[in-house]
Amino acid sequence: MNAPSAWPTDFSNVSDETLEQAQRAFEEFYPQCFWFMPKSLKITRELVSSIIEELKLNGGHAGFRRAAELCR
Numbered sequence: 001m002n003a004p005s006a007w008p009t010d011f012s013n014v015s016d017e018t019l020e021q022a023q024r025a026f027e028e029f030y031p032q033c034f035w036f037m038p039k040s041l042k043i044t045r046e047l048v049s050s051i052i053e054e055l056k057l058n059g060g061h062a063g064f065r066r067a068a069e070l071c072r
Contacts, residue, residue, distance in 0.1 A: 011045055011048035011049050011052075012045055012046075013045075014045055014048055018048070018070060019043060019044075019045060019048070021069070021070060022043045022047075022048050022051045022052075022070055023042070023043045025051060025055060025063075025066050025070065026041065026043050026051055028066075029054075029055060029058075029059050029063055029066070032058060032059060032060070032063070033054040033055055033057075033058040033059050033063060034051075034054060048070065051067075051070070052067045052070050052071065053067075055067035055070075
């Protein structure tokens, strides 16, 4: 049985500041987490959950912490 996730799942109403932070995280962690995405990708609200998920899975401790910051 799976426990419910403590991570939010709806990012459709994130602030512009959070969106900018997600863009910076994408650029900073690109080689480690996002190498399969176009490097020039503009992060939208629809992509924030994917950015967080990749940071959690492939970003190591620093990426996991950044993902948590994006969820605040």
